[in-house]
Amino acid sequence: MIFILTFKNVKWGTKNYFKVKKLYLSAFPKRERFPISGLLAMGLQKRVNFQAVYDQENFIGLIFWTYAKQIIYIGYLAVNPIWRGKGYGSEILNLMKRNHPGQEIVLDIEPVIKTAKNYSQRINRLLFYKHNGFKLTQDNLVDEGGRYSILSSDKHFKKRSLSQLLDHMSFNCYKYKIVKR
Incomplete structure (x- = not known):
């Protein structure tokens, strides 16, 4: 399959905004979400990107990411349910990776806990990222939404x-800790 992906910045009130908002609200549990107004505000900064992903005219998903000289952090990545399983996330x-060679890419996911209601989803998510070259670090990110396993490229x-x-x-407003697993 040939992909022709483009990333379009999300601005309040645009067609992109409404598509992204719908996917964002359905893909992430409330406790894991920043307010969408916060994502829009953070996305106004240099080096912070809140974007809709398209393959030609098809809305594929969303990505919220930020970067510095040596590192990229992906805060949110979601693929529209009708396009899942077709290789778009990969x-x-x-x-x-191609557009930012040599930079470490970091993200966090719900930890794989056997007693979790969505255990199989968590396993699949971890396997997806491992398949794409990410490794579990020895650290977790802990915030008011919970504890998350940190993965790195x-x-x-x-x-x-x-x-x-x-x-x-986050304009120094995000309250979190990075702790050993």
Whole structure:
């Protein structure tokens, strides 16, 4: 399959905004979501991107990400349910890697806990990221929404770089800790 992906910035009230908002609200549990107004505000900064992903005219998904010299943090990545399982999530990650060679890409996911109601979904998500070259680090991100496993595309996770990036992204308002698993 040939992908022709484009990333379009999300602005309040646009067609992109309504598509992204609908997917965002359905793809992430309330406790894991920043207010969408917060994502829009953070996306106005340099180096912070809140974007709709398209393959030609088809709305594929959303990505919220930020970057610094050596690191990229993907806060949210979701593929529209009608396009899931067709390789789009992998292609988005591959495009990020191709466009930012040499940069560590970091993200966090719900930890794989056997007693979780969505255990199989958590396993599948971890396997998806591992298939795409990500490795579990020895650290978790803990915030008011819960505890999340940190994954990295690099062998040597740079905890300090991630902390600086999260602080910049959130105007120093995001309350979190990075702790050992």
